[in-house]
Amino acid sequence: MSHSTETQLLNAVPNQLFIGGQWVAASGNKMLDVTDPATGKVIRSISDASAGDGMRALDAAVAAQDAWAATPARERGEILRRTFDLVQKHRDDIALLMTLEMGKPLAEANGEVTYGGEFLRWFSEEAVRISGRFGNTPEGTGRMIVSQRPVGPCFLITPWNFPLAMATRKIAPALAAGCTVVVKPAALTPLSTLFLAKLFEEAGLPAGVLNVVTTSSSSEVSEPIIADSRLRKLSFTGSTPVGKALIKQASENVLRTSMELGGNAPFVVFDDADLDKAVDGAMAAKFRNIGQACTAANRFIVHSSVAAEFAEKVAARVADMKIGRGTEDGVTIGPLINDKAVDKADELVQDAVKRGATLVSGGKRVEGEGSFYEPTIVSGVPADSDILREEIFGPVVSIVEFTDEAEGVRLANDTEYGLVSYVFTESLARGNRMIDALDTGMMGLNVGVLSNAAAPFGGVKQSGIGREGGSEGIHEYLSPKYTLVPNS
Structure with a gap:
């Protein structure tokens, strides 16, 4: 080398x-x-x-x-x-x-x-x-x-x-x-x-x-x-x-x-999911490339019975993330591409909070040189929030809750986009149902990264x-x- x-x-x-x-x-x-x-x-x-x-x-x-x-x-x-x-x-x-x-x-x-x-x-x-x-x-x-x-x-x-x-x-x-x-x-x-x-x-x-x-x-x-x-x-x-x-x-x-x-990927966590596996998948699907990917999980749709525990586990992982220049040892969160990207991420977070979402962690720009934004978690995001409709392209986890499979599918498909979806469930039957139910060109079942040169990459709808x-x-x-x- x-x-x-x-x-x-x-x-x-x-x-x-x-x-x-x-x-x-x-x-x-x-x-x-x-x-x-x-x-x-x-x-x-x-x-x-x-x-x-x-x-x-x-x-x-x-x-x-x-x-x-x-x-x-x-x-x-x-x-x-x-x-x-x-x-x-x-x-x-x-x-x-x-x-x-x-x-x-x-x-x-x-x-x-x-x-x-x-x-x-x-x-x-x-x-x-x-x-x-x-x-x-x-x-x-x-x-x-x-x-x-x-x-x-x-x-x-x-x-x-x-x-x-x-x-x-x-x-x-x-x-x-x-x-x-x-x-x-x-x-x-x-x-x-x-x-x-x-x-x-x-x-x-x-x-x-x-x-x-x-x-x-x-x-x-x-x-x-x-x-x-x-x-x-x-x-x-x-x-x-x-x-x-x-x-x-x-x-x-x-x-x-x-x-x-563009994408607006749903990350659906059912009540029977292995939460540790789901959290691992969430970290990969959201924070890879500092969230700046069309495949990045945008909407975390989590069953109400496990939503609080999921948010807590993700927050614990986020707290250990190191922010800095990508060349430094141990850095997991680098800068966003420019200040405009930082402004957009912050606007989406602040809009969600203003509408009633709870800021679990992060939520602000990192002071100093460079275009850095804190890894952020917002939960209880209202349905009318911009963060659920627009691509975030930043290190922000937005969590909404659902109560049954039909509602989870409805929330996941409630977007003009259809690039990729992520599903976490231990039920093989449910996983197979999701393959047909979710309107996306790609789906990760119990995985947070799915891109592969040998697989067809692309979406449906817009x-x-x-x-x-x-x-x-x-x-x-x-x-x-x-x-x-x-x-x-």
Whole structure:
């Protein structure tokens, strides 16, 4: 494993755009600053792309598309596998880089290197398993051939909260399918993607197959790319309002779209749950990534007979959490991404308290430098509280009570979102009922973390369209073609 000091590592990250296999400056040499949310200090200045730079990246992807689609699947897979190996070689550096630009504790950043790397390995294997089908027509008049073709050049927009995994989760299946890509990472955390592009380059990826544009003007750069008829696919992870706007833009050229949008995950604890297991699950589902995940448990729906004990046990665990910069030993709660995120979390907590919720612990910003907010628990949250309708994206546990299974299901489904749900019960029959009853694309049964590169990730309702990961993930970048061959 490689080990670098913070300064050495940051200097090793390319600070230019990656277009057509070359590292190039943005037009006008415009730069944007990347800050450490734990200190508020600038850690690296990188190229700030213009709309013209974005179009140059699309030009490069279009120029490389035919050759990449014709590249044997085995070769595409081997490049992904070599990139996986390089990620493992540099895992310590990548983890530190994510902690510096995003703030998550170093131990969690290491976990993301493992998780993000798995998409490279998984889709390196899926590349050679792309298959169609062949058979006679029911009438016996001919033979049907169904083949799979890459959809074409793709535009991938990634969020700031999982800088490596969200990039690999999109790039890997696209490349495995034979598509070229333009990637626009979030302006808050672009360094991990730039470092990843450097590893792809080292792994021998042909020029133009992967292009990275970093920018502070997301809509200015994105709109012309999406409007270009040569683009055939748009994939976005982020908020539902932005996703809706992008879907409207994509409709003009009838683009294939994958949208992984917001969440409002219910965490349902039944009266027969193993409470210690439920508390372990709650800590993982809520506080991983400092609560800044679309899969984070948002609403803790707990049976009234165990609600007080559950809150007490969670509070005891929260009291032991250490707040600080993610690079410090033992830190479990790093900073939120910026002051705006802190303000939002606090507004939601204060609104709930004002409406009658009980503040069990926490509930305020941590004084000093950086964007820190105390891990917080509010119980008895009234139904009209904003915290039950909006994504918290912070280290806040909001508890509501229910009395029977039907009410628990009703409360869990009472949201426009449907990404993931968590259920804790010792009854196998009830667990099986919840699989059908809860209106989400994913469910964790007696577990607080369920993401896996081999599983389809995605939601229903306003949580998105399509799936990432699993055997389903590569089909988001493939288009089936049917050919009829007559018998005579």
